[in-house]
Amino acid sequence: MATGTGDWARRVTRPELAVFVSGVASMGLEILAGRVVAPQFGNSIYTWGSIIGVFLAALSLGYHYGGKRAAERANHRRLARLLLVTAVYVAVLIFAGDLLLRSTTVFPLPSRFASLPAVILLFGPPTYLLGFISPYAADLSSTEDVGKASGHIYAVGTVGSILGAFGTTYLLIPWLGIDQIAFVFGVLLVVTAAVVLGRSPQRRSVFAVAAVGVVLVAALGSGAVGVSAHGRVVYHTQTPYQELEVADLGGTRTLYLGGQRHSAMDRDxxxxxxxxxxxxxxxxxxxxxxxxxxxxxxxxxxxxxxxxxxxxxxxxxxxxxxxxxxxxxxxxxxxxxxxxxxxxxxxxxxxxxxxxxxxxxxxxxxxxxxxxxxxxxxxxxxxxxxxxxxxxxxxxxxxxxxxxxxxxxxxxxxxxxxxxxxxxxxxxxxxxxxxxxxxxxxxxxxxKSATRVSQSTLRERNQQRDVGIDLGDEIRDYTIDDPPEDVPxxxxxxxxxxxxxxxxxxxxxxxxxxxxxxxxxx
Missing domain, CATH: 3.40.50.150 (Vaccinia Virus protein VP39)
Incomplete structure (x- = not known):
């Protein structure tokens, strides 16, 4: 049994490894996209529809153009380059993702399509590049049967996507922040690129791998200063349900859930x-x-x-x-x-x-x-x-x-x-x-009582009762609306x-x- 496992491990080629990692990264970024976009555009079905649609479209374009160019251009060096360029874009997301996100709010689109430009700008390019990996890897496969090679490559990519989906959902998001998760994917792409280049890469290829690694570290470091527009960040994490941040500004401590103010406390x-x-x-x-x-x-x-x-x-x-x-x-x-x-x-x-x-x-x-x-x-x-x-x-x-x-x-x-x-x-x-x-x-x-409590009754009770707070201003907002008929x-x-x-x-x-x-x- 051990020998069989070793034989299988030796049969994993560098292109197959690249395909597997591209599957992990593409699906991981798709899950992460929901957390990135939600604070600005919400977490509705329309946001997720935009995310899924953009990722499928970008991958499809990558498969198409990657397939057209694979016969002439596919080699291990170009495969590694695709992984490195994708990692650079991930670094851009870490460093300037919030700025890019806010820049897309100027488009005068109907609200249900409002998140579409943001998803395209932030996640379209890296997903498109990852789409090139599978056809390049299929062309580099040692299998002469084209159908068998393609089927094997796309199966490996799908397994990677499954791991990326479950790993991001159940492991990374509960334990790491958005920037740190993106950094993990960036490092994974860089390491894979280094493996794809082989044992004796050209000097400039080694420099490229090192340079992209430095860029990723610098991007992560730039976002780890502990200060945001919300004030001094006391604590930040991703929970299975939402992004959570605690920030202090002046004498107030505020809890942000999904990028929105949820609760606040006077520290004194x-x-x-x-x-x-x-x-x-x-x-x-x-x-x-x-x-x-x-x-x-x-x-x-x-x-x-x-x-x-x-x-x-x-x-x-x-x-x-x-x-x-x-x-x-x-x-x-x-x-x-x-x-x-x-x-x-x-x-x-x-x-x-x-x-x-x-x-x-x-x-x-x-x-x-x-x-x-x-x-x-x-x-x-x-x-x-x-x-x-x-x-x-x-x-x-x-x-x-x-x-x-x-x-x-x-x-x-x-x-x-x-x-x-x-x-x-x-x-x-x-x-x-x-x-x-x-x-x-x-x-x-x-x-549950059918007896109507009038606004004047509330005023009298506010004066007579000690409920720990004067609610005179709040009582002025008293409203009894007619039954609405334009909603379900x-x-x-x-x-x-x-x-x-x-x-x-x-x-x-x-x-x-x-x-x-x-x-x-x-």
Whole structure:
């Protein structure tokens, strides 16, 4: 058996190795492209459609032109050159990827096609070059049967692609940042080029390999200074679910998920509400007949745990938090003063899964798991709303933090979610957090009680009750919208969330901060 394995290993030729590595790199870059493009253009089905389409088109062009030139130009030196030039482009992505990404936002394209120029510019050229590898390798194969040689070469490339897909998804992304993953692929290409050149390469070929290696190291070093536009980077990683960054700017520590601000903490006053919208989390204590009746609260989505930490410190209630990303939980404990206690418990699970499996009931469920560009559709449907309704007590409330616009095309997701909640709950109240129809946080409260709570009642209760924060400004945003008719009712079998989010692509998201010295900021 050992002899057979050794014979197989000796039969692996340099062109076959190049094909295998090109498969690893092309599929690895395709998986990585989603993480690179998402902060600017979102992570919708349209973004992934653009990525898949561009990679297939670039590979096809590479196969076509590589096949036409292979008979005349294919040799080991040119094969190595293709690998090195691809590695140089990877270095460019590491060094200037963000600049290139931002430069593509000037194209006046419909929102669903907005990511296409970025994917073409950033990933089209290296994928095109990698497409040359297989036909060159097939021509260099020692097998005289063309069909057999081609089949073998493309099988080797496919195996490499499988390894690249699984390795990037399950190994590299959970452990390394985007630049470091790109660096790994660049080094792999350079090393493979050196192997392809053989034991006695020309002096200029050796110089080229060394030079590209230096360029890769320099590119990675240029991006490792620990500072970004967000401030001083305290921590950065790729989780299985998203890019995560913690950055300090002034006295504020901010959690970025997928390149977007998600939570913030005043480092001197950790329970102060830095973002205006988090103040609205306290409104259910005015909607309740007796605020002391809110004994059990569930937060679906943790982030920086702003709401749960404040609730645990402020109220005599048991707080449960369910967060699907274990790295978010770990980072919140290390960087955002999250401490579990008898009245604050954190569960690592999906929100819907948790509600389905638990037998507990809650007086308030806070749904804080939506992003501007990425919304788990399973937490938006009428079936989910019914599940949440069953897990609420008789006077319980569902609170949803929705990122959308109050009206206009960019408000389609809000209107669809409003309609879906109204199909389950007798009363639905809306609190836009900003004037106008800009994309913003819209706070929606759905109650099991059919009795309407008026704006004047909320004002009176705000004056009479001590809920730890003055909500007078928030109450002024009180709105009761008419049932929307231009959007679908979201169901498990039809929840076109990506289409509803599409009009928000490229729109400015207004996220207001409270004044640090303002006592009413809580």
């Amino acid at each position: 006053r950790p329970t102060r509400h830095v973002f205006e919208y988090t103040r609205y989390f306290h409104l259910p204590y005015l909607f309740a007949e007796d605020p002391d009746d809110i004994d059990r609260v569930l937060f679906v989505g943790g982030g920086g745990f702003t709401g749960p930490r404040r609730f645990a410190a402020e109220y005599n209630a048991t707080i449960d938090v369910v967060e699907i990303d274990p790295e978010v939980i770990r980072v919140a404990k290390e960087y955002f003063h999250l401490e579990e206690s008898p009245n604050l418990t954190v569960y690592n699970a999906g929100g819907r899964q948790f509600l389905r499996d638990t037998d507990r009931t809650y007086d308030l469920i806070v749904l804080d798991a939506y992003k501007k560009d990425k919304v788990p559709f399973q937490l938006t449907t009428v079936e989910f709303m019914r599940l949440a309704e069953r897990r609420l007590t008789d006077d319980g409330m569902l609170y949803a933090n929705i990122i959308s616009a109050p009206s206009g095309p960019a408000g389609q997701f809000y209107r669809a979610e409003h309609r879906t909640m109204e199909a389950v709950f007798p009363r639905v109240y809306t609190f836009p957090t900003h004037d106008g129809s800009v994309v913003q946080n819209i706070e929606v409260i759905a109650t 009712l979201l169901r498990d079998d039809r929840a076109p969330v990506d289409s509803l989010l599409e009009p928000m692509v490229g729109q400015r998201y207004v996220l207001q901060e409270t004044a640090p010295g303002n006592a009413s900021a809580g």
